[in-house]
Amino acid sequence: xxxxxxxxxxxxxxxxxxxxxxxxxxxxxxxxxxxxxxxxxxxxxxxxxxxxxxxxxxxxxxxxxxxxxxxxxxxxxxxxxxxxxxxxxxxxxxxxxxxxxxxxxxxxxxxxxxxxxxxxxxxxxxxxxxxxxxxxxxxxxxxxxxxxxxxxxxxxxxxxxxxx
Numbered sequence: 661x662x663x664x665x666x667x668x669x670x671x672x673x674x675x676x677x678x679x680x681x682x683x684x685x686x687x688x689x690x691x692x693x694x695x696x697x698x699x700x701x702x703x704x705x706x707x708x709x710x711x712x713x714x715x716x717x718x719x720x721x722x723x724x725x726x727x728x729x730x731x732x733x734x735x736x737x738x739x740x741x742x743x744x745x746x747x748x749x750x751x752x753x754x755x756x757x758x759x760x761x762x763x764x765x766x767x768x769x770x771x772x773x774x775x776x777x778x779x780x781x782x783x784x785x786x787x788x789x790x791x792x793x794x795x796x797x798x799x800x801x802x803x804x805x806x807x808x809x810x811x812x813x814x815x816x817x818x819x820x821x822x823x824x
Contacts, residue, residue: 666785669711672701687752693721696741708788712745716778733776738811745784746799758794759819770813780805
């Protein structure tokens with residue numbers, strides 16, 4: 661049985677996000693098919709928490725091949741959406757004070773609770789669990805479609821610099 665939602669995500673206007681795709685692009689480097697966020701509707705810098713969403717369309721790049729005749733959003737893209745939300749927050753507010761990007765450092769206790777199909781809106785709630793300056797930030801997340809929790813877990817972000 662999944663835990664109750666972290667936040668009352670239903671109270672926000674997803675048609676008028678706090679940060680739209682253009683604002684997300686100012687912070688997140690992903691483009692084209694790899695953009696997995698549409699908007700962010702709420703940010704709480706005091707408690708390090710936020711709510712974002714992805715509008716899933718019938719023409720997503722994976723629809724034709726995953727699975728033919730039965731489009732099912734890949735779990736790795738669900739995780740990427742949570743990572744991009746956490747990455748946005750971490751970079752916008754410079755949580756780690758290091759790196760040019762927030763990279764995927766790991767995931768724990770991820771559970772896929774229900775399939776996600778197009779079209780639809782995936783709502784992602786995230787909050788900071790722990791942070792080590794210049795090293796890592798760990799967020800827990802929950803995802804919802806039509807008021808049903810479809811996945812949850814925790815994700816670790818690490819700073820990545822352009823200088824190799």
